[in-house]
Amino acid sequence: MGIAHFLADSDGGFVPNPRHGAKAAAMLEDAQQALSRCKRGSKRRRKAVQTVARLHRKVRRRRLNHAHKTALALVREHDFIAHEDLKIRNMSKAPAPKPDPEQPGSFLPNGAVAKAGLNRSIADAGWGVFLAILAAKAEGAGRQVMAVDPRNTSRRCPACGHTAKENWPTQEKCHCASCGHTAHADTVGALNVLRAGLVHRKAASA
Numbered sequence: 481m482g483i484a485h486f487l488a489d490s491d492g493g494f495v496p497n498p499r500h501g502a503k504a505a506a507m508l509e510d511a512q513q514a515l516s517r518c519k520r521g522s523k524r525r526r527k528a529v530q531t532v533a534r535l536h537r538k539v540r541r542r543r544l545n546h547a548h549k550t551a552l553a554l555v556r557e558h559d560f561i562a563h564e565d566l567k568i569r570n571m572s573k574a575p576a577p578k579p580d581p582e583q584p585g586s587f588l589p590n591g592a593v594a595k596a597g598l599n600r601s602i603a604d605a606g607w608g609v610f611l612a613i614l615a616a617k618a619e620g621a622g623r624q625v626m627a628v629d630p631r632n633t634s635r636r637c638p639a640c641g642h643t644a645k646e647n648w649p650t651q652e653k654c655h656c657a658s659c660g661h662t663a664h665a666d667t668v669g670a671l672n673v674l675r676a677g678l679v680h681r682k683a684a685s686a
């Protein structure tokens with residue numbers, strides 16, 4: 481799961497981010513800033529609260545539609561699905577935005593950190609919803625879904641197993657320093673997540 485794409489799969493496919501996601505996030509950010517400038521108890525503030533709530537619903541609706549569509553396609557085509565464990569991944573992430581205690585789901589203004597934090601939290605919420613829907617659909621269809629520790633999954637060459645930071649000259653291109661194998665870095669990450677999942681499955685059934 482990433483920012484450039486919603487997700488990359490181990491076959492080299494990519495699911496783009498929800499089309500209106502970035503626009504909705506920008507509108508939500510503006511609305512939250514407008515809200516933070518309103519006087520407590522004022523009529524303008526009440527209206528601003530409604531606007532933020534309406535945009536939250538919009539983002540939520542789009543996120544749900546996108547998650548259902550993406551999960552259904554995966555469950556139809558695959559018996560076993562491994563994905564990054566979001567909880568483990570988020571433990572090594574940048575500082576979280578400051579939540580506004582009066583407005584659940586919104587954030588106090590603190591400049592660039594708030595902006596990055598908002599984008600980040602919208603993306604994280606999208607994956608969280610997606611993984612919950614994926615798990616439910618998979619269970620209904622008798623498929624297996626497994627969360628895998630994502631650490632080091634993007635550093636290992638899928639062709640020869642060489643594991644090094646230098647394998648990635650850019651974020652997108654992976655070029656193995658040992659065997660010369662090239663691939664998109666996110667495809668490599670997805671392949672390694674799948675392999676780790678398969679190893680766990682084998683160990684669990686042994």
Ligand SMILES: [Zn+2]
Nearest residue numbers: 637640656659
């Ligand atoms: Zn290699």
